[in-house]
Amino acid sequence: MPNDARSVFDQPQAAALAHDEPPALRYTSDTRFFGHPRGLSTAFFTEFWERFSYYGIRPLLVLFMTAALTAGGLGFDRENAAAIVGIYASSVYLASLPGGWIADRWLGLQRSIFWGGVLIALGHLAIGLSALLAHQVFFLGLILIVFGTGMLKPNVSAIVGDLYPEGGARRDAGFAIFYMGINFGAFAAPIITGWLSEKYGWHWGFGAAGVGMLIGIVTYRIRTPRNLGPIGARPSADAAGQRRVRNIVIAAAVVIATVVLAAMAGAFTINPRVVAERMTIVIGAMAVLYFGYLFLFAGLDADEKKRSVVILVLFVFSACFWSAYEQAPTSLNLFAKDFTDRRVGSFEVPIVWLQSATPIFVILLSPVFAVIWSALGKRGRDFSSPAKFAFALACAGLSYVVMVTATNRVIAGGGVGVRVSMLWLVVTYLLQVIGELSLSPVGLSSTTKLAPHRFVGQMMGVWFMSIALGNLVAGLIGGNVDPEKLAEMPALFQHTATTLFVAAGILLVLVVPIRRMMEGRRSG
Template identity: 60%
Template sequence: MTSPSHPSQDRAFFGHPRGLGLLFMTEMWERFSFYGLRPLLVLFMAAALADGGFGFDRPAASAIVGIYAASVYLASLPGGWIADRWLGLRRSILIGAMLITSGHLSIGISGMAGAGVGKIFFFLGLVLIVLGTGLLKPNISALVGDLYPEGGARRDAGFSIFYMGINTGAFIGQLVTGYLGERVSWHWGFGAAGFGMLCGLLMFWLKAKDMLGSLGQDIVRDPDPAVQAKREGTVRMYTIAGLAVLALVFVLASTGVITLDPQAIGGAMTFVLVGIAVAFFGFLFAFGGLTRDEKLRSGVIFVLFAFAAIFWAAFEQAPTSLQLFANDFTDRNLFGFEIPATWFQSVNSAFIILFSPLFAALWIMLAKRNIDLSSPAKFALGLALAGVGFLVMIFAANRVVASGGTVLVSPWWLIISYMFQTLGELFVSPVGLSSMTKLAPRRYVGQMMGIWFLATSVGNLVAGLVGGHVDPTKLDQTPLVFTGTAIALFGATVILALMIVPIRRMMATAK
């Protein structure tokens, strides 16, 4: 039962709790910084030294972007665990925001430190952003779920609104940082992304107490204080040990003692990440103390995880293969103004902002008519729509190949592709977030949010490994990248569609 003062009961934010407004704005600024930085990375690292970049070859630069993005979401798994067992949701979010802000500051400093030392500050900044996002990302989503203890369509609508905040930040961030990075200086773009995160940090720090009350301040504790103290001590020990190992590897790589191959690391990480997911679910089923009902619902989460990873492996080619296609093969001249290539990254966010309120209203309207598409049905539709988006790009890539690389194709190819991918995303991402909070056992909700972002991590990694093969000097590779992606998406659609009925039965007890 909720008390009259519970934050979930007010409806001051467009019929939703005020706390959703705060989380909306905090996540908006965090995504402003993340998506503002990300599209610049592959262009910056692949740019020649004379142009202010690092001069990396494209496959290596793309692999680094994939590893970075994969690590951001991979860090959500320990971030959720730390929040569940030690810090609580609110403190985790605040500390995460501080680390992200520090990371952007380090990247900003890299532009003034010279080429050699500058690389150290640059990659240190990426590491800090990874750690901070791991603490912030899963736990702010879990906190949104806590605002709706009653569950139902209203929670789905709340997550759709929250998702619109994510994409508002992404849309504005990519326009601002893209223009500054490509037209003024790479580091002006990086600095603008950091300023956005600072805004989010200050907003959450100043307003959380007033708008969230006590929500997310504590953890689920063991009745025995001695057991609880031991549990928290274990988390602290593993956290400190993990940070120490990470610091050692960073120092060894920075001083040249060891050499890191981004593509080899990315390939190995693919197997490691899938292994982590399998091991986590195996441990949960064997030793997690789950009831039969909780095991069934956790099984559904595992299935959704697998198909979400396939979806993100396609969708997250935006900052790699699609970004490079926009840069190399797209006619970006508009009445004498050359559109920055990074601006095409904001098309997806613009469509999200346009369509999110419609989807939020759609779920509620269908619920009132007792029409309820299950989560796997929505996922299957999302995979199919993303497949259509990459089918469009096959035709665009073949036009470039047929011309021998002399023709720049219309930007409408990319825009239409992003539209279908966006529609697919709206069937997968906010529904997936809501499903995690609905299906996860309460004591594992933070970790289950981490598992959801682990699927995104796997997708980002695969996207980074294949995305660097869009290259003006190897034209025949580009249509192959898009064809393989479309086939994978349509194949996954068929398989998941065949599983909808049994999965619905497994979900029947979830509220």
């Protein structure tokens, strides 16, 4: 990395030492951001703009790729386009694993966030230029965004954790504020990029998402020395370890760049559905092999093995949930395009605006669920983690029952050309958010509580693998929402609903044995 970037990020630590105070103390004890360290504001706005860029382009992807060439799109069929979206979203989560490793062992959190943001901005630039160059540049842009997000997203969350070395309720409140930044970005992005893409063209929407990330990274660069100081400035590895990791990363980058350039030059072709299917198998196999290693070779005691079994069970049902939830940018987005009446008076709501319903519901309902779980816990009536997972799966199943009904109304009205109220999708998103709030924070918390001490970080990676797996399955399903397949769509949604209900039922049966295996778990 350029020496000037390194020296700028290291300046605050030297300044703090010059004042004879613990380097990080004045940054963690600060309360000038609503009672929290000012560094939280830096993390909040950086993540806001990163999520703005991600959710700004995510719902546009399947629409852009399936749009006709004459309409400025790529002219792909829906199955391949949806598979590409699934691969992209899955890869974002998988990239978090090497992204965190690079930060820990080479760059440090601060520099990883910065260079991750730079890669994301370059990715958006490539997507914007693909209209002038070639569609291969569009996919180069997606690859850059994947690697950039992998370097930025996990590490900005880690920065937030480092701002609260004392832990406790203040740390939880800080993460709650940070989580709001994620959802505000996810809400605002489709509103802006959706309107621009429909009024001025696809690449205006893509470009706006890139401008957002550029604003975020410039602001981060300016505010980091003052607000974060030495927090996350240095990696944990020594100089020799940093050099080893740097060499590995450079070698991997050369290999990846060679493969990408060969594909862009037409040396070989890629079938997105086949890639998505193979990735699904590989991720599933990796999970099985990892847990096999834990049980056989990691030296776990009996209690640790039982708790690891619980994590494996939650992994499977988490993937089931996300395979339904993550159909929003594909199946449900296409339903909004083809079968939804989006007129409000003389104004037609842009297709992707409906994607903003999810973050709005998260913002509104998160405090409600926090109060509910807290109240139940105080009364000793809190539901166990598997029971909450089962409830989440049932809510997701109900959301697809809503979609079955909506699709049947389209068919009953005469088929293609008939459109139903936006409320069908709004209710679908509401039910899915209720499920998300019952599963996502519970899954994260359960993973950290149940994982053996020395494997907590790896188990968090396993949790993200379940989301990646769900995104792949969602992408494989998503391309089947098509006016030409209207007669098959009720069965498609019904199959999804039935699978979720069966999964919820199985998990309810397992609640008691799982609770027994969770006994003796470490507190916290």
